Amino acid sequence: MKLRKVGTGLISVLALVAGMGMAQAKSDLTLAITLEPPHLDPTSAAAGAIDSVLYSNVFEGLTRFGPDGSVNPGLAESWTISDDGKTYTFKLHSGVKFHDGTDLTADDVKFSLDRARADDSQNAQKALFAGIESVEVVDPLTVKVTLSAPNGSFLFNMAWGDAVIVAPESIADIKTNPVGTGAFKFADWVQGDKIDLVKNPDYWGTPAKLDKATFKFISDPTAAFAAVMAEDVDAFALFPAPENLPQFEADPRFQVLVGSTEGETILSTNNKMPPLDNVKVREAIAHAIDRQAIIDGAMFGYGTPIGTHFAPHNPDYVDLTGNSQYDPDLSKKLLAEAGFPDGFKTTLKLPPPSYARRGGEIIAAQLRAVGIETEITNLEWAQWLEQVFKGKDFGLTIVSHTEPMDIGIYARPDYYFQYDNPAFNKVIEDLTAENDPEKRSSLLKQAQEIISKDYVNGYLFQLAYPTVANAKIKGLWLNQPTQANDLTAVSWEE
Structure with missing residues (x-):
């Protein structure tokens, strides 16, 4: 009887331990992002917010x-x-x-x-x-x-x-009911609030580890901070208040991933507007800019300095920041050589993002220090697109180009910064026709060097991609080679 009692107790203890070991990890995730998609068809809109929800997950x-x-x-x-x-x-x-x-x-x-x-x-x-x-x-x-x-x-x-x-069969309703082949299926969209995805049980490839994924839309930085701190959301991609990131880094509940994007942030220059059509003037502007001061002042230190229009995380990236190092004395010398010993005036038209508004004030002060006065105009996106991007009515502007590996835009003379160099155009033409990886790599490096030495634009920094997440989440992308939040390999630690 006694032996039987001990045996029963041992079995009970073993069962309890086994039960604890078999406790399953959380299987749903709520990811916050700042922008809500206008609709859900990635094949008929330029809005990156569509891909940020659906790329690889659904389509x-x-x-x-x-x-x-x-x-x-x-x-x-x-x-x-x-x-x-x-x-x-x-x-x-x-x-x-x-x-x-x-x-x-x-x-x-x-x-x-x-x-x-x-x-x-x-x-x-x-x-x-x-x-x-x-x-x-x-x-x-x-x-x-x-x-x-x-x-x-x-x-x-x-x-x-x-x-x-x-x-x-499903194209008629794709904007509200996207039907793809991905590891997640679209479940619901509460406009102004969230989009729900659920695991696709019939997925052809490696199945998703999550049973459900919710994309929550929070655009206000203060609300974003509150939602993460209260753990109302499990993660926040492209967290909109970089000044708060140190607080999350100090909190063991969270992990902070600071990756890079395809967003080359540039002081875009109208290459056909005098005196900006003079390469010495453009070089003078480049040497008047203290990139690190802009990164620190506008982005609270988050961003990677660049010297050309190419993402630093790309294997073919060439570090050309040395071509435009901060040197205000050299800047003044170049201006004098170009015929502007007392400087000149131009416009600086800024779109809404904080990197542009905050960065614009810093750059204006840096240019003023070498004699270049800028008239700052703050524009809404629609105004910026109309005046700057379409109308080419600007001297300088600040914008982040987020499309993947888009250096080919410099081979389009009618593009808004109006750069036209036959030698560069030939490199891009050869690149398009080339399949050999080594030759393509060489051509991409040539392209980077040409625009850097032509000082087409002021190359500032690669836009950072900070993600704040629960410390137990694994599988989130660090960098953003495209505008996506691919959750197909994301899971919780057990």
């Missing part, structure tokens, strides 16, 4: 960006490229289903690419598809894309959120 493309910026297979498990570099034959994964239960086939790929490149296409990045000459269905799982000319960036282009694969 997938033939290829996809990895957290390090690499281009990886997506819905295409493999591809071959013809010897002339003009034909890409994609082999799709088998067994892939859209969230409505329909099968993904080559017909859906043809529909998506033809829709994106159509004359009446509403795709915000229609240029990504401009080189496609034809899309042919070879068999249900094989599609052949023929380009009018070789394009070494084609696989990169297909990884953009604007190039995700959609189905004709």
